[in-house]
Amino acid sequence: MEKPLKKAIELIKEKKIKPDPKWKHLAVKYLIWIIFFILIFASALCFAVAYYLASQLDWDLHLYENKNFFSDIISLSPWIWILMMALFLLASLFNLRKTEGGYRWSRKKIALISLGTAFVLASASAFSGAGFAINNAVQKNIPSYSKIVTTKEKQWSRPESGFLAGSIEKYQKEEIELKDFSGKSWNVEITENTVIRPAAELNEDSKIKSIGKMKNENTFEAYEIRPWQGKGNFRKGGNWHSNNAEGRFGKKKH
Numbered sequence: 680m681e682k683p684l685k686k687a688i689e690l691i692k693e694k695k696i697k698p699d700p701k702w703k704h705l706a707v708k709y710l711i712w713i714i715f716f717i718l719i720f721a722s723a724l725c726f727a728v729a730y731y732l733a734s735q736l737d738w739d740l741h742l743y744e745n746k747n748f749f750s751d752i753i754s755l756s757p758w759i760w761i762l763m764m765a766l767f768l769l770a771s772l773f774n775l776r777k778t779e780g781g782y783r784w785s786r787k788k789i790a791l792i793s794l795g796t797a798f799v800l801a802s803a804s805a806f807s808g809a810g811f812a813i814n815n816a817v818q819k820n821i822p823s824y825s826k827i828v829t830t831k832e833k834q835w836s837r838p839e840s841g842f843l844a845g846s847i848e849k850y851q852k853e854e855i856e857l858k859d860f861s862g863k864s865w866n867v868e869i870t871e872n873t874v875i876r877p878a879a880e881l882n883e884d885s886k887i888k889s890i891g892k893m894k895n896e897n898t899f900e901a902y903e904i905r906p907w908q909g910k911g912n913f914r915k916g917g918n919w920h921s922n923n924a925e926g927r928f929g930k931k932k933h
Contacts, residue, residue, distance in 0.1 A: 717829065717896045722767035722807055723800035727815075729760040730801075731810030735831040737905075742888060743841060757828045768797055779824040822830070832860045835888050843867070843899050844888040844907065850881045855901075857887070867891075868900045 728829075733756065763926040771793045784792075804810065818824050825833050835844035836859060845859035855867040867877075872913055879887055887906035891900045 695727050702785070713780050714900070715771055715778065718767050718771035718774060720800055722764045722771065722797050723804045724813060725760045725764035725767060725812035726801040727804035727807075728813050729757045729810075730805045731763065731814055732757040732828060732830065733761070736829065736834055737831075737888070740834070740842065740890075743864075755829045755834070759827050764826070768793060771797070796873075811900055828856075836860055838865070838893040841890055841892055843881060843891070843893075844886065847881060847883055847885050847887060849883065855881065855887075857889075857899075864897065866898045868894075868898065869904075873901050874903045876905045878909060879904050880906065 736755055738748075738755075739753065741748050751819055755848065770794070773788055774871065775789050775793060814830075817831065822893055835842050837843075838859075843857070843859060843865060845857045845865070848858050848864070849856040853869050857865045857867050859865060875881070879885075879902075881887070888905040889903075890903040891902040892902070893899050
């Protein structure tokens with residue numbers, strides 16, 4: 680036992696090995712924890728954007744397209760943000776293992792710490808408006824972003840499928856001059872059967888969403904008009920949704 684110890688002491692003296700200073704140990708320790716919180720915070724921000732995008736979409740449109748609700752979830756969910764959130768969370772789990780004493784923790788404990796911290800930060804981020812700010816910044820700076828995720832604007836920019844939205848340029852009793860999000864002008868026809876949601880403001884510069892039929896390249900017949908924000912409620916006597924959805928868009932699914 681003495682020989683290996685003696686050899687080790689001689690090797691330390693020969694190579695002039697010195698213990699690391701305390702500050703270096705503390706710096707590494709705190710750096711690992713900082714990285715952990717950065718990863719958790721990044722995953723929380725990803726959740727905030729995913730939550731914002733999902734909350735802005737109209738999840739009832741599958742009724743008008745004869746689509747299954749579950750297929751809508753698959754096609755509309757912001758998978759890119761969900762995937763990034765999962766990757767950041769996974770990285771935080773591995774990072775937590777490297778913390779002082781982390782090697783002694785069970786995987787269950789590590790997962791609970793990471794997920795619990797992420798949940799608290801994600802909730803705070805989602806309700807602070809961070810999702811809106813990040814989504815807008817990415818949308819403005821990355822042109823291909825709208826091809827990766829389904830935004831509210833993209834969901835309502837499908838006139839050929841019966842969904843058109845934009846800003847009102849001029850409103851008359853039977854027609855709305857509308858500019859969509861690409862800058863194209865449309866004549867949106869309003870008939871006696873058109874259901875207008877109460878919260879929909881048909882004023883100049885107001886934003887609206889309309890469900891209907893594309894008649895030609897510049898004309899769209901509106902069966903229903905909704906406010907841009909929210910879904911609103913039907914006006915008294917409006918019964919297109921309940922009685923005419925089947926006739927306009929085919930058999931309505933429940």
